[in-house]
Amino acid sequence: MSYADRLFKETCRDILENGTDTKGELVRPHWEDGTPAYTVKKFGVVNRYDLRKEFPAITLRRIALKSAMDEILWIYQKKSNNIHDLNSHVWDSWADETGSIGTCYGDVIRRKFIYKGEETDQMDYVLRQLKENPYSRRIMTNMYQFEYLHSGGLDPCCYSMTYNVTAPRPEDTDRRLVLNAVLNQRSQDMLAANGWNVCQYAILLMMVAQVNDMVPGELVHIIADAHIYDRHVPMIQELLTREEYPAPKVSLNPEVKDFYQFTTQDLIVEDYVTGEQIKNIPVAV
Numbered sequence: 022m023s024y025a026d027r028l029f030k031e032t033c034r035d036i037l038e039n040g041t042d043t044k045g046e047l048v049r050p051h052w053e054d055g056t057p058a059y060t061v062k063k064f065g066v067v068n069r070y071d072l073r074k075e076f077p078a079i080t081l082r083r084i085a086l087k088s089a090m091d092e093i094l095w096i097y098q099k100k101s102n103n104i105h106d107l108n109s110h111v112w113d114s115w116a117d118e119t120g121s122i123g124t125c126y127g128d129v130i131r132r133k134f135i136y137k138g139e140e141t142d143q144m145d146y147v148l149r150q151l152k153e154n155p156y157s158r159r160i161m162t163n164m165y166q167f168e169y170l171h172s173g174g175l176d177p178c179c180y181s182m183t184y185n186v187t188a189p190r191p192e193d194t195d196r197r198l199v200l201n202a203v204l205n206q207r208s209q210d211m212l213a214a215n216g217w218n219v220c221q222y223a224i225l226l227m228m229v230a231q232v233n234d235m236v237p238g239e240l241v242h243i244i245a246d247a248h249i250y251d252r253h254v255p256m257i258q259e260l261l262t263r264e265e266y267p268a269p270k271v272s273l274n275p276e277v278k279d280f281y282q283f284t285t286q287d288l289i290v291e292d293y294v295t296g297e298q299i300k301n302i303p304v305a306v
């Protein structure tokens with residue numbers, strides 16, 4: 022059974038049983054009808070996924086893996102902040118009339134800076150460090166840039182990825198170096214986006230590993246505020262009763278050796294058996 026299902030269920034149960042309620046607090050998000058969107062929340066959730074064992078997709082309901090990858094390519098490869106460059110509609114509510122979500126996400130990744138005399142951007146910096154200096158402990162992207170927050174549509178939730186290379190363990194038959202990462206997330210909507218975010222960053226780790234001829238290893242997901250919105254509680258309770266299936270097999274077209282050449286066509290998904298999709302999840306804006 023999928024390990025991601027177990028972790029998802031454990032995290033949600035923990036939030037419902039031991040979390041605190043924000044009801045009555047001054048909360049920013051609201052529902053479409055203007056009602057404040059309160060949550061039950063848990064501070065400081067840490068989930069570890071080992072990509073050498075299986076892909077971390079929940080099977081309780083289907084995660085749209087190609088759309089999830091498309092959004093990650095939008096941020097880290099196209100480095101775009103315009104929803105017209107995105108194939109899904111998940112960001113529509115946060116865009117202005119030109120389609121821009123402002124100075125956040127891809128806009129921050131795209132920004133140039135000078136590193137050791139050369140102009141680069143955050144993603145190119147990561148790719149170059151992994152090639153030239155793989156054992157460095159300074160390989161990261163960080164989208165939480167205070168000087169740009171005021172004109173962004175939404176402060177980034179998944180805001181930093183720290184890449185870290187380890188040697189293969191004695192029992193590993195694949196003797197290539199292992200690429201791990203810590204994903205830091207300040208805020209997590211468990212129903213709408215937990216499964217989605219985990220799969221996105223697993224795919225990003227797989228892409229970055231492949232272009233460096235490394236094995237994707239552990240993804241450590243650190244969530245500061247893991248929450249379930251009030252209107253999502255019945256849907257989460259129903260998900261908790263669902264059957265779990267084995268994790269799907271997810272791989273990348275092995276021909277792609279350049280991070281900037283990946284497309285969603287290069288994602289190969291096999292044996293993804295899931296429970297029924299939950300239609301029309303209300304998203305707090």
Ligand SMILES: Nc1nc(=O)c2c([nH]1)NC[C@@H]1CN(c3ccc(C(=O)N[C@@H](CCC(=O)O)C(=O)O)cc3)CN21
Binds near residue numbers: 083084
């Ligand atoms: N309250 C809230 N929750 C979020 O998850 C969220 C925000 N706000 N603000 C911006 C983005 C948009 N996000 C979203 C919104 C919807 C889906 C969603 O409905 N995903 C569908 C598939 C969508 C598709 O195939 O195009 C799913 O089934 O996972 C995912 C991420 C994550 N973010």
Ligand SMILES: O=c1ccn([C@H]2C[C@H](O)[C@@H](COP(=O)(O)O)O2)c(=O)[nH]1
Binds near residue numbers: 211215
């Ligand atoms: O990738 C994402 C993007 C957004 N979310 C969720 C987390 C929160 O529920 C909202 C953002 O509201 P804030 O008040 O800015 O925290 O969006 C997510 O889980 N994953």
